[in-house]
Amino acid sequence: MxxxxxxxxxxxxxxxxxxxxxxxxxxxxxxxxxxxxxDFKKAFELWRPLAEEGTARAQSNLGVLYENGKGVxxxxxxxxxWYRLAAEQGYAGAQNNLGLIYATGKGVMRDPVLxxxxxxxxxxxxxxDLAKTVASSxxxxxxxxxxxxxxxxxxxxxxCKAANYKQCESGASVAIATTPAVTSTPAIATTSHDVTxxxxxxxxxxxxxxxxxxxxxxxxxxxxxxxxxxxxxSGNGRLDEAACNLVKRRWKYRPATENGKPVTIxxxxxxxxxxx
Numbered sequence: 001m002x003x004x005x006x007x008x009x010x011x012x013x014x015x016x017x018x019x020x021x022x023x024x025x026x027x028x029x030x031x032x033x034x035x036x037x038x039d040f041k042k043a044f045e046l047w048r049p050l051a052e053e054g055t056a057r058a059q060s061n062l063g064v065l066y067e068n069g070k071g072v073x074x075x076x077x078x079x080x081x082w083y084r085l086a087a088e089q090g091y092a093g094a095q096n097n098l099g100l101i102y103a104t105g106k107g108v109m110r111d112p113v114l115x116x117x118x119x120x121x122x123x124x125x126x127x128x129d130l131a132k133t134v135a136s137s138x139x140x141x142x143x144x145x146x147x148x149x150x151x152x153x154x155x156x157x158x159x160c161k162a163a164n165y166k167q168c169e170s171g172a173s174v175a176i177a178t179t180p181a182v183t184s185t186p187a188i189a190t191t192s193h194d195v196t197x198x199x200x201x202x203x204x205x206x207x208x209x210x211x212x213x214x215x216x217x218x219x220x221x222x223x224x225x226x227x228x229x230x231x232x233x234s235g236n237g238r239l240d241e242a243a244c245n246l247v248k249r250r251w252k253y254r255p256a257t258e259n260g261k262p263v264t265i266x267x268x269x270x271x272x273x274x275x276x
Contacts, residue, residue: 137268
């Protein structure tokens with residue numbers, strides 16, 4: 001399991017499916033099959049023409065490939081380009097991924113205002129558990145904003161949606177221009193995040209209980225988890241408590257940094273307890 005929030009790949013397949021969608025469905029799904037099988041180069045070759053023709057889902061998927069160096073050399077500029085093209089079409093997966101990039105400062109200056117805006121827009125477009133998970137990420141970011149930043153973030157989200165998602169990042173230019181550049185790196189996990197039998201409460205094992213818990217947690221300057229709280233419950237108190245216990249007990253990181261100095265950072269993760 002990856003820390004923080006998973007990239008949204010193949011989350012939103014589009015609305016108003018008709019003849020045009022049928023034309024693109026075969027290469028899109030063939031690309032997904034190739035991706036699932038680890039053939040990232042083939043996935044890229046199938047998705048690239050669709051992305052160039054303006055298919056938002058394909059554009060977002062190219063962003064994932066470029067960001068993670070799958071099938072192509074890692075290139076954050078290319079990743080950002082494709083994410084933004086998809087986000088401007090209202091594609092929630094790309095909006096979420098932009099939020100994550102700005103939240104962690106991966107390849108860009110960390111910007112919690114833009115992170116909030118993109119998470120908020122994605123959450124408004126999604127439904128069900130995905131919407132709740134993205135909204136939780138937005139709310140984690142909101143906790144780090146000053147009152148002035150919070151007002152700016154909410155207003156930017158409103159204006160972006162009203163403008164049909166065009167030029168959404170321009171509203172942050174003034175705030176960024178007056179802020180010294182910060183070189184930042186995210187926290188990097190140094191221990192496994194897999195859930196083991198030892199992480200289960202004894203009663204949960206005895207009753208074969210399962211569930212998914214979303215937690216938010218703070219990684220300190222030493223790379224240890226100092227606090228943890230549940231933001232989306234599994235509906236089972238034993239599993240909720242066990243989730244934070246394992247995060248604080250076992251998860252270790254190479255600390256996040258700003259200008260080369262370790263800093264405290266807050267992340268969010270989903271922990272899945274599968275029935276044993």
